[in-house]
Amino acid sequence: MKKGEKPKNLKAHNTHTVLDLLRKSDMVTVADVSDAIRLSKTTVKKIFDHLVAEGLLLSAGKGESTDEGGKKPEQYRFNKNFGYVASVHVTPDEVISVTTDLDADIDYKTKAAVSPGADLDEIIGTIVRQIRESIKRKAESRERLVGIVVALPGLVDSAGGISIYSPHYPRWGRDVPFISILRAALGGDIDVPLFIDDVNRYQAIAEREKGVAGGARNYIVVDALDEGIGSGVVLNGALFQGNQSLCGEIGHMTLNPVDGAPCICGHTGCFEAMVSAKRILGLANSAHASGRASVLFDGPPSRRIGLADVCLGAARGDPLCRELVEDAARWFLVGIGNIVMALDPELIVIQGQYVKAGDYFLSLLRDGISHIGLPLVEKKVRIEYSIMGEDRGVIGGAAFTIADFFERRLHV
Numbered sequence: 001m002k003k004g005e006k007p008k009n010l011k012a013h014n015t016h017t018v019l020d021l022l023r024k025s026d027m028v029t030v031a032d033v034s035d036a037i038r039l040s041k042t043t044v045k046k047i048f049d050h051l052v053a054e055g056l057l058l059s060a061g062k063g064e065s066t067d068e069g070g071k072k073p074e075q076y077r078f079n080k081n082f083g084y085v086a087s088v089h090v091t092p093d094e095v096i097s098v099t100t101d102l103d104a105d106i107d108y109k110t111k112a113a114v115s116p117g118a119d120l121d122e123i124i125g126t127i128v129r130q131i132r133e134s135i136k137r138k139a140e141s142r143e144r145l146v147g148i149v150v151a152l153p154g155l156v157d158s159a160g161g162i163s164i165y166s167p168h169y170p171r172w173g174r175d176v177p178f179i180s181i182l183r184a185a186l187g188g189d190i191d192v193p194l195f196i197d198d199v200n201r202y203q204a205i206a207e208r209e210k211g212v213a214g215g216a217r218n219y220i221v222v223d224a225l226d227e228g229i230g231s232g233v234v235l236n237g238a239l240f241q242g243n244q245s246l247c248g249e250i251g252h253m254t255l256n257p258v259d260g261a262p263c264i265c266g267h268t269g270c271f272e273a274m275v276s277a278k279r280i281l282g283l284a285n286s287a288h289a290s291g292r293a294s295v296l297f298d299g300p301p302s303r304r305i306g307l308a309d310v311c312l313g314a315a316r317g318d319p320l321c322r323e324l325v326e327d328a329a330r331w332f333l334v335g336i337g338n339i340v341m342a343l344d345p346e347l348i349v350i351q352g353q354y355v356k357a358g359d360y361f362l363s364l365l366r367d368g369i370s371h372i373g374l375p376l377v378e379k380k381v382r383i384e385y386s387i388m389g390e391d392r393g394v395i396g397g398a399a400f401t402i403a404d405f406f407e408r409r410l411h412v
């Protein structure tokens, strides 16, 4: 406690400390918490009673008796159904909408397809319908809605609530005040905090909460789709947005300005252009034209092959697919090598299509990272695949909203 701070703040501080611990634990007793945070059992018991009265803590019966044969202690657990989050992810072709409990676990999910390049009205209308349905389903429960969060594709100014630019939805235009539009469309009866951000940032939070980045404080999540690479950057435990929310736009880092592939942004040799489905499948087709055999061309001529087929083929040992994935891995190493030199993260998490190439691609990255610049310096960065599926955007958004609720909005 800072000098001069009032005891009331100390009480609130202690309550939040206890609550943080409870949220991370399964079952606890007063003695567990008292030992863990060095507060007296009397103080902890008072806080527990208060949290039980508020509905944040549930009594869960008696535990095992103590070694000394004393009486069995009362056990408690955090009430993860105290509230819920409505979390939405606008993907390039659909809107995924879920509700989660306060552990960011999904309890309801719905999806709706949207037209290619849908206008803003269609997207907002879809989101509002889904959120209203989610709220209706919770009407009978005692759970309160603690926040609404929408993960968007493209550049987002999360603090200003603005979608700066979305390459998948050019009809939205620039600098769309997304949060004010959504709030107006939801109507005045839904008065909870609204959040938006680039989906890649929420996906970075998801990896820490439920994925492979647990405990990490400096890490980068790289999501490579068929076309487009996004990333979320967490530095010193917090999402990093940068000066104008450009942080994470690594897909448009120039890797090969001399004779690289053209990028949708108008430049040449951007990271995402070098590893895109378009370029890799172009190489595959050239190889096919010159007579190379591959599992890629075993199907009927009408079969459309995608980046996923190349990655799966590489995982199964197809020589041409392996060459193509090696080519992509070389550009990945330039890209993530630059990130390592700029930010020195402890972990890089790879999400998206290339995960399907399995250990083959992963070991190319892991072996290659030691040979980037300053080869005499050991690179202590781990590279891991994501184990999360399509829900990583909504889970991350929910986790972000829950953290905001407990850190900034809950007054106990």
Ligand SMILES: [Zn+2]
Pocket: 251, 252, 263, 264, 265, 266, 267, 270
């Ligand atoms: Zn570009």
